[in-house]
Amino acid sequence: MSHILGPVWWLIVTLGLLITFHEYGHFVVARRLGVKVLKFSVGFGPALWSRFDRHGTQFVIAAIPLGGYVKMLDTREVEGTVGPTGLAGAFDRKSVGARMAITAAGPVFNLAFTIAALWFVFMIGKPDLQPLIGSVDHVAASSGFQVGERITAVGGRTVDTWSNAIGALAGAGLDRRDVVVDVVDAQGTAHQRTLALSKLPADVDERRLPVEIGLAPPRQPIPPVIGDVSADGAAAKAGLAPGDRIVSIAGDPIKDWRDVSDAIQKHAAADRPLEVSVERDGRVQAFAVMPKQGEPDPGAADAKPRWLIGVGVKPVELLYDATLRYGPLAALGKAFSETWNQTRDTLGLLGRMVTGQASVKNLGGVISIAQAADSSAQGGLVWFLTFLAAISLSLAILNLLPIPILDGGGLLYYLIESIKGSPLSDRVQIAGQYVGLVLLVGLMGLALYNDILRNVS
Structure with a gap:
């Protein structure tokens, strides 16, 4: 159960922290520019916690931690008569420049988080x-x-x-x-x-x-010590257990964990068991293990099925x-250069996926994020901060894509408005929102599909 709860917990921590920071960017700039903020929500769906501040803004933590939003006063959504002062803080009554600043603030705050996290990483020592x-x-x-x-x-x-x-x-x-x-x-x-x-x-x-x-x-070196045994695998049925140190397989000595797979592929057959000798409690014991054929290794050059016995390595540091490691000033410079390198690499990968030079299999969704969050958290503060920096930068880049429903789509609308002198019609904007929603759902669906393939192959 811990292999599920750990990733779920660190996914919530990661998204909760980065989404809050992103939405706070929209919130604080909107407040500074005189826009009335009605709601600040971390997550979607039913509210788990809610309170109002002295400005009348409702702060909410919702049940589904896969996003968030800042709802601002908008004249297009007001019903009835509110008087001339009631709409003074409406978002859509602000200048194009002010609306662009508010919209861009979320990704900018994510970018600032990336730089700050990497700054701490390089001061602590990576x-x-x-x-x-x-x-x-x-x-x-x-x-x-x-x-x-x-x-x-x-x-x-x-x-x-x-x-x-x-x-x-x-x-x-x-x-x-x-x-x-x-x-x-x-x-x-x-x-x-x-x-x-x-x-x-x-x-x-x-x-x-x-x-x-x-x-x-x-x-x-990776010691050939068994870390986990699949409950329904051949090793479990034969009596192997976590903590056993593999000494030999079919007579071949095993000095390193990498030797385990090589020996299994070399000697396994459907009509005879493998003799696996292990050291347990200071004594060497032999077990007859009947291997099973699994799916081909997705990274292998050939497509041959691989023989499996259902054991995993004991994690090693x-x-x-x-x-x-740098001083504060040098670490800041290093954080900026690393952020630039990661931005360039991410945009390059996105461009290659669009042109077909790179596979869309590179996309990862919430399952990949959860697994990476858990793995980095187990590695310690430096690795978790490095992971948070990478995800925060990815959120900034994703939100700046010119897709309606994302911040980049809003910035595109305002840019067009500044050029033509008037906003796009509500009909065009609504149509764009639908198109953006379809694109975003499709992108998320593809990422989830890739996640599932990675975990079942």
């Missing part, structure tokens, strides 16, 4: 891996890269961690574009190598891009060997 090459294969091997080299820049973009290096390579990989990579070898000599990403197969699954590129950090 753990990562050094950009050292631990193995070379596929395209990287044919491009001349060597084990032990340190990546210093990708396409002219300086990198100081493995995460930055892979992030910089991802865009070029999606574009199938050759990229110049600066490296320093073990003797301290600098080299420039051209990573021939144009040679990547056009139809390769994007989840296999890191494998096909062929660069990986030095391999860290990654041994980071680099920490990005």
Whole structure:
């Protein structure tokens, strides 16, 4: 049950915090510009908590934490006679510039949250891996890269961690574009190598891009200790239990968890059990495990079904060997540059999905967010803040898309109004809202569909 409650809880924390911050942007700017705010709601649906402030604004926490809104006084929604002063704070009576400022405030506040979160991350210290090459294969091997080299820049973009290096390579990989990579070898000599990403197969699954590129950090050991056992799996039926350390499979010694899958695929068959020897309470015991065939690995180059025995690895802490830590001023500069890099990468990915260069499978919905929120929260404050920064930036970018019903759609309406000198007709605006709603529901449906596929495949 904890594997469900944890992600749900951290999803609520994540969306609750970021949505509140987004809506507070609309709220505070509206108040500053003299607009009367009727309601500030975090969530939709029935109210779980509600109160009014001295200005008559109702603050609500609603039951469905998947959004929020700020409702402002609007003359088009007022019925009856309210007198000349009753509409003084109406949103639609403000100038175009004021309405644009109020509408843009939500995404701007999300952007500010991103910068602030990353600022704290870089002051506290963000753990990562050094950009050292631990193995070379596929395209990287044919491009001349060597084990032990340190990546210093990708396409002219300086990198100081493995995460930055892979992030910089991802865009070029999606574009199938050759990229110049600066490296320093073990003797301290600098080299420039051209990573021939144009040679990547056009139809390769994007989840296999890191494998096909062929660069990986030095391999860290993963003890072959069982962390969980599927209740209806072959291992459970044979008597294996969490905490068992796998010693051998079909006679092949197991030194690392990565050896487990290789040995199972090598020796498994439908007509005979696997002999799995484990160390338990200081004694080695052998179990006869009858493997089952599962679905092919979605990231594998072939489509062969994989043999499964129903065990998972005991989580281990990654041994980071680099920490990005700066003083307050330098950390702020780093936060701005990291926000810019993430914005550029996100917009680049969206553009590639629109043009078909990247698959829409890259879209993730609430299930992916919940799982990532839980995982980052388990990693500690720095990783959770880094995750919040990324989601906040994504919310800012999403809301600025020129889709009616989103903030970007509203800004588009006001831009047209400023050009033509009068607002669009109510009929056009309402039609746009319907179109925007269909697009948004379709986008959310696609993201949810991708989430389900990831979790059942």
